Structures are given as C-alpha cells and as structure tokens.
Amino acid sequence: MNHFDRLRELIDNCYAPYSKFRVASIAVLEDDRTYGGVNVESVAYPTTMCAERNAIFHSVTEGAKPGDIAEVHILAVNGEGECVKAYPCGACRQVIAELSRNAAKIHIYRSREDVTVHSIADLLPHAFDSLE
Ligand code: THU
Numbered sequence: 001m002n003h004f005d006r007l008r009e010l011i012d013n014c015y016a017p018y019s020k021f022r023v024a025s026i027a028v029l030e031d032d033r034t035y036g037g038v039n040v041e042s043v044a045y046p047t048t049m050c051a052e053r054n055a056i057f058h059s060v061t062e063g064a065k066p067g068d069i070a071e072v073h074i075l076a077v078n079g080e081g082e083c084v085k086a087y088p089c090g091a092c093r094q095v096i097a098e099l100s101r102n103a104a105k106i107h108i109y110r111s112r113e114d115v116t117v118h119s120i121a122d123l124l125p126h127a128f129d130s131l132e
Pocket of ligand 1: 016019039041049050051086088
C-alpha cells in the first residue's frame with residue numbers, strides 16, 4: 001500500500017474531538033520500515049500529542065535509533081472534511097531533526113498527487129542538537 005492510502009486509513013483513527021482537526025503521519029525508516037501515528041487530544045488540552053511525534057515515538061518504541069528516520073509523511077483533514085497541507089509544528093520539527101539526518105524528507109499531502117516535499121533542514125534550520 002502506498003503512503004497516501006495508508007494515511008487515509010490512519011485518519012479514521014485520530015482522536016480529535018476538540019479541534020476536529022485530524023492529522024495522520026507515517027515515519028519511514030532508512031530500511032523502509034514504516035510506523036504510523038495520529039493526533040490524540042485530551043480535554044486537558046496541552047496534553048494533546050501530534051500525529052508526527054506519535055509516528056516517530058512509535059518507530060523508536062520498535063527500535064529506531066537517531067539517524068534512522070528517512071521520511072515523514074503527513075495528511076491533515078480539517079473540521080469540514082477537507083484535506084489541507086499541514087506543516088509539522090515546531091516541537092515535531094525538533095524531534096524529527098534529532099532522530100533523522102539533515103536530508104530527511106517531509107512529505108505534506110493535500111491529495112495523492114498534490115504533495116509538497118521539504119528536507120527537515122529546510123523546515124528547521126540551525127537546529128539545536130547538542131547540550132554542549
Ligand atoms: N497537530 C498535529 O497532529 N500535528 C502538527 O504538526 C500540528 C497540530 C494536531 C494537534 C491537535 O490535535 C490538532 O492538530 C489541532 O492543533
């Protein structure tokens with residue numbers, strides 16, 4: 001199954017009763033393994049977790065190491081049921097940057113054919129990557 005079709009499936013699993021904004025994501029590792037994630041909201045709003053971080057944390061749970069993330073695919077559906085291009089939030093960009101290489105590609109869909117691709121280095125230049 002291609003990544004867009006899988007994202008369409010995952011969108012049904014989002015838990016977004018407050019914002020009604022559903023996001024699905026797939027983390028693709030360098031060895032082509034894939035891990036899905038969806039946004040999960042909470043009535044205690046700040047405890048919400050984004051789809052992208054859920055996908056990446058899913059991959060880490062299954063053994064992914066820093067540098068293993070090759071691609072992150074994102075599909076979002078707004079409250080009107082329309083697919084919209086949603087760029088990853090700042091927190092997700094930081095997590096992607098830490099666990100991928102600079103060349104890792106972020107694929108942002110509006111449809112199967114309408115997809116924008118950026119490297120993580122484009123989306124988060126001068127990333128913080130060290131405690132030194
Ligand atoms: N959201 C994501 O899942 N990914 C992002 O990069 C930005 C926002 C979710 C969080 C919340 O459930 C909803 O979208 C509206 O902000």
